[in-house]
Amino acid sequence: MLEQLPGVTDKAMEELGDAEQPPVTSVQLSPGDPDFEDFSCDGDQAAFLTHCHALTAGREIPKHQVLQDAASILDLEIDSGDRSIYSYPELHQKFPNVRQLLYKTVDCRRVIYDLRGFGMCRTLKSLKLQLSFQTMCEDEPSKCGVTALEPLAGTLEVLEIGRLRFNVASDLEVLKRFHKLRVLKYHGVNEGGREPSVLDLRGLSSLQDLEFTEASFTAETAAADAEDDSEDDNPIMRMLHPKTFMQALVLPDHLPCVTFRHQYGSRITPELRQLLRTHGCECKEYVPKEMVGSGTLNMVDGYQPADSEQIEAEERAEKAKSQAAKKELRLAQQRRRAEAFEKLPGLTPSTDGNFELGDVVFAYDGQDVSFTKLSVKEKPVRSTSLLHLYHENTSRFVHPSCVYRKVPELGLCSSKDANGCEVWKQKRSKPLRARRAVKLKRPRHYPPL
CATH class of the missing domain: 3.80.10 (Leucine-rich repeat, LRR (right-handed beta-alpha superhelix))
Known part of the structure; x- marks a missing residue:
C-alpha cells in the first residue's frame, strides 16, 4: 500500500x-x-x-x-x-x-x-x-x-x-x-x-x-x-x-x-x-x-x-396401447355407420373409389338421413382415408363408404339447405287431416201450444 x-x-x-x-x-x-x-x-x-x-x-x-x-x-x-x-x-x-x-x-x-x-x-x-x-x-x-x-x-x-x-x-x-x-x-x-x-x-x-x-x-x-x-x-x-x-x-x-x-x-x-x-x-x-x-x-x-432395453419395452407398450385405442375407436365408428345405413331402407355402403381433386360427389349424412352435393377438396392418401369435401362455406370429412358418385335411386327429393348446398332427402308424406267431428244438433223441444 x-x-x-x-x-x-x-x-x-x-x-x-x-x-x-x-x-x-x-x-x-x-x-x-x-x-x-x-x-x-x-x-x-x-x-x-x-x-x-x-x-x-x-x-x-x-x-x-x-x-x-x-x-x-x-x-x-x-x-x-x-x-x-x-x-x-x-x-x-x-x-x-x-x-x-x-x-x-x-x-x-x-x-x-x-x-x-x-x-x-x-x-x-x-x-x-x-x-x-x-x-x-x-x-x-x-x-x-x-x-x-x-x-x-x-x-x-x-x-x-x-x-x-x-x-x-x-x-x-x-x-x-x-x-x-x-x-x-x-x-x-x-x-x-x-x-x-x-x-x-x-x-x-x-x-x-x-x-x-x-x-x-x-x-x-x-x-x-x-x-x-x-x-x-x-x-x-x-x-x-x-x-x-x-x-x-x-x-x-x-x-x-x-x-x-x-x-x-x-x-x-x-x-x-x-x-x-x-x-x-x-x-x-x-x-x-x-x-x-x-x-x-x-x-x-x-x-x-x-x-x-427398459426404454424400448416402455415405448412398445405405449405404442400397443395407442394402437388398441385407435382400433376401438374405428370399431365404434363402424357401428355408427352401420346404424346410419339402417335408417334408409335399401341403402348399401358405397363401393365408389379413386376419388380425385375436384370430383363432384354426394355425401350421406346418417344423422339427417340425407345426401349433400359436395366436391373433393383433397385427394385422399389411402382408399380408407376420410375424404375432405367442401362447397363454398361448407367443409366436411366423410368416410369413403358414405360418399357416392351419384345419388342412389331411393325416391329422394332435392332441395337446398341454409348453406346453399343441394340436398336429397326422403319424401315426406303429408299427414292425413283428422276429420272434424260433426256435431248433431239436438232437436229443440217446443212447449205445447
Missing part, C-alpha cells in the same frame, strides 16, 4: 493504488442495484454493465477498472440474475480479446435472444450459454439459434448452449462446421421438418465430450422413414400432426461415448442404439428422476440412469 503523500487526497491515493494493480484478466459481472429495472425491459447490455458488480479472484473491483483493463480480460462471466440480457451488439468491442465467456441467468420467462453478438467475438475459444428456461427460437435461426454462432466455427473449442425451445433440426446442421470442438453440449429441441435432416459430426476430429438434452435422433439409415402412423386415416389428425422426419445423427468414429438426457418426450430410436453399439460408442441415457412445477415451468429435478 502506498504511503500518504503530502498534498494528495485520499481519493487520488486510491486511484494511484489501483494504477499499480496488475491488469485484470478474469472478471465476473453480476447484477448491481436489485431495484434497478431498466435493463430488464429491453435487455440492454450497456445498462447492465453500468450498474453491475465486478469481481476478480473473489474480491470486488471498481467498474472503471474493468473498462480500463477490458483489453486484457480473457475470462469473462456474466450473471444477469433473474432478468435476461437479450442481445450483446457491442460485446466484442468492450472485451476485444476474451477467450472464455460464460453467460447465465435464472430467468424463466419467454425470451427471444439475439445471439449474433456472441458470434462477433471472434477470439472466443469457449462459449457457455445458460439461457432462459423458456428461450424461444421463434425468429430466424441466424439470429436466435445455433446458426447465429457460425462465425466462431473456425475457433471455438467448447460450446455449451441451452435451453432452446421450439428449435428446428436444420439449425443444428451448422455444427458440422465447428471442426475444432472438443466439447459440445446442446440442451434444446431439434424438431424435425418435412424434409430429412442429418447432423453429421464426422468432421469434428477433436470431439471428446458430446451431450444432448431434450433432443431426439435416429440413425441415418432410418432417417428416410418419416414419423407417421400408417393406420391413421383421419386427415384432421394429419393436419394437426403432419408427417415429419426425425433428425439423423452421424458421429465421429473415434468418439468413445455420447450422452442423451431425455425429457418432455425426447428419444432416440432403437436403430441408432444398435448403430452406436456396432461402432463401439457407449450410449449413456438418462431420464428425469422427478418433475417439479407445472405447465410450461414443469422442470426436471435431477436425472437418473436409464436402461435402453
Whole structure:
C-alpha cells in the first residue's frame, strides 16, 4: 500500500493504488442495484454493465477498472440474475480479446435472444450459454439459434448452449462446421421438418465430450422413414400432426461415448442404439428422476440412469396401447355407420373409389338421413382415408363408404339447405287431416201450444 503523500487526497491515493494493480484478466459481472429495472425491459447490455458488480479472484473491483483493463480480460462471466440480457451488439468491442465467456441467468420467462453478438467475438475459444428456461427460437435461426454462432466455427473449442425451445433440426446442421470442438453440449429441441435432416459430426476430429438434452435422433439409415402412423386415416389428425422426419445423427468414429438426457418426450430410436453399439460408442441415457412445477415451468429435478432395453419395452407398450385405442375407436365408428345405413331402407355402403381433386360427389349424412352435393377438396392418401369435401362455406370429412358418385335411386327429393348446398332427402308424406267431428244438433223441444 502506498504511503500518504503530502498534498494528495485520499481519493487520488486510491486511484494511484489501483494504477499499480496488475491488469485484470478474469472478471465476473453480476447484477448491481436489485431495484434497478431498466435493463430488464429491453435487455440492454450497456445498462447492465453500468450498474453491475465486478469481481476478480473473489474480491470486488471498481467498474472503471474493468473498462480500463477490458483489453486484457480473457475470462469473462456474466450473471444477469433473474432478468435476461437479450442481445450483446457491442460485446466484442468492450472485451476485444476474451477467450472464455460464460453467460447465465435464472430467468424463466419467454425470451427471444439475439445471439449474433456472441458470434462477433471472434477470439472466443469457449462459449457457455445458460439461457432462459423458456428461450424461444421463434425468429430466424441466424439470429436466435445455433446458426447465429457460425462465425466462431473456425475457433471455438467448447460450446455449451441451452435451453432452446421450439428449435428446428436444420439449425443444428451448422455444427458440422465447428471442426475444432472438443466439447459440445446442446440442451434444446431439434424438431424435425418435412424434409430429412442429418447432423453429421464426422468432421469434428477433436470431439471428446458430446451431450444432448431434450433432443431426439435416429440413425441415418432410418432417417428416410418419416414419423407417421400408417393406420391413421383421419386427415384432421394429419393436419394437426403432419408427417415429419426425425433428425439423423452421424458421429465421429473415434468418439468413445455420447450422452442423451431425455425429457418432455425426447428419444432416440432403437436403430441408432444398435448403430452406436456396432461402432463401439457407449450410449449413456438418462431420464428425469422427478418433475417439479407445472405447465410450461414443469422442470426436471435431477436425472437418473436409464436402461435402453427398459426404454424400448416402455415405448412398445405405449405404442400397443395407442394402437388398441385407435382400433376401438374405428370399431365404434363402424357401428355408427352401420346404424346410419339402417335408417334408409335399401341403402348399401358405397363401393365408389379413386376419388380425385375436384370430383363432384354426394355425401350421406346418417344423422339427417340425407345426401349433400359436395366436391373433393383433397385427394385422399389411402382408399380408407376420410375424404375432405367442401362447397363454398361448407367443409366436411366423410368416410369413403358414405360418399357416392351419384345419388342412389331411393325416391329422394332435392332441395337446398341454409348453406346453399343441394340436398336429397326422403319424401315426406303429408299427414292425413283428422276429420272434424260433426256435431248433431239436438232437436229443440217446443212447449205445447
